[in-house]
Amino acid sequence: MNKTARHLTDIVIGVPGRWFLRNLIVHPLAKLLYKIEVANIEAGLSIKNGAIIVARHLSRMDAILLVDAAWRFARVRPTAWWREYDHWAQYWVMLLTGAVRMGSDKKLPSDVRAEQTARTKEVLSKLLKAGWGVLIFAEGGIGDGKTVVVPRYLTGIHDLVVAHPDKPVLLVQTEMPEKASFWQRQRVIVTLERVDGFSTAGGPAGVNKRLEDHFNSVPVTLAA
Numbered sequence: 001m002n003k004t005a006r007h008l009t010d011i012v013i014g015v016p017g018r019w020f021l022r023n024l025i026v027h028p029l030a031k032l033l034y035k036i037e038v039a040n041i042e043a044g045l046s047i048k049n050g051a052i053i054v055a056r057h058l059s060r061m062d063a064i065l066l067v068d069a070a071w072r073f074a075r076v077r078p079t080a081w082w083r084e085y086d087h088w089a090q091y092w093v094m095l096l097t098g099a100v101r102m103g104s105d106k107k108l109p110s111d112v113r114a115e116q117t118a119r120t121k122e123v124l125s126k127l128l129k130a131g132w133g134v135l136i137f138a139e140g141g142i143g144d145g146k147t148v149v150v151p152r153y154l155t156g157i158h159d160l161v162v163a164h165p166d167k168p169v170l171l172v173q174t175e176m177p178e179k180a181s182f183w184q185r186q187r188v189i190v191t192l193e194r195v196d197g198f199s200t201a202g203g204p205a206g207v208n209k210r211l212e213d214h215f216n217s218v219p220v221t222l223a224a
Contacts, residue, residue, distance in 0.1 A: 021096050026064060035185040036069055043192040047074055047170060050128045052160050052198075055172035056148050056215045057137035060090070062174065065188065066135060067097050077127055078135040079156070100124060100134070102156060121159065128164050135172075136160070138211045145176070148215035150208040157211065158204040169198040169222075171214060199224040 030036075038044070053076065055066060063078040078099045085094050085101040093099070100123050104113045124134050136157055138150045161169065173191040193214075199222060200207055213220040 018096055030065060033185060034065060034188050036188045036190060039191040043194040046194060047133060050131045051133045051168050051170045053133045053135040053170045053172060054138050054157055054211060055135060056174055057139050057142045058145050058174055058176060059142060063097050064093060074133050076133040076135055081140060124160060125163060128167055138215060148212055150212040152205040152208050154208060155204040158200055158207040161198050161200050169195045173215060195222045197223045
């Protein structure tokens with residue numbers, strides 16, 4: 001299917017399909033199952049022309065909850081690691097949220113992997129330039145809910161900050177302070193912090209160490 005055909009198909013089927021799923025299924029379920037409290041919401045509302053949104057990863061519902069909570073105020077597109085994106089049981093979530101596929105199978109030829117990486121960077125750059133918020137989970141996968149560990153080899157956040165120094169970084173700390181009873185809504189606390197001029201000192205490893213410290217509540221200087 002060529003690009004024009006995919007675009008037309010998305011307009012005819014994708015757009016109304018996402019509206020139906022978001023407004024009549026996902027949003028009501030999110031309100032029914034979760035009680036979301038947002039601290040420092042002004043930081044989120046201050047984002048008017050795109051941002052690099054970095055969050056910790058607690059569960060498979062994170063992207064849905066964060067996009068659902070934000071969609072009335074900002075346009076947000078999440079990213080997903082290729083293994084999660086391609087998983088048959090989660091593909092509907094990827095379509096619903098308009099997720100951007102990141103990474104690639106190490107078994108692929110190097111030129112194929114390089115091409116996929118370049119394509120992902122191109123998509124993310126277009127979204128940021130168009131004023132979208134791009135959501136990336138710092139850990140690259142679901143953490144243990146206690147200590148955040150950001151692998152030093154991940155380069156995605158660093159590369160985006162370097163390529164788009166004019167875009168603010170919005171840090172999203174998500175916590176579930178206690179496990180809800182069966183008949184109660186799960187309480188979720190989302191704390192936002194905006195950082196302009198995010199420091200890229202030390203390259204990807206330096207960026208990831210600062211993010212790790214931040215999400216683990218270790219005092220750290222984030223701006224250059």
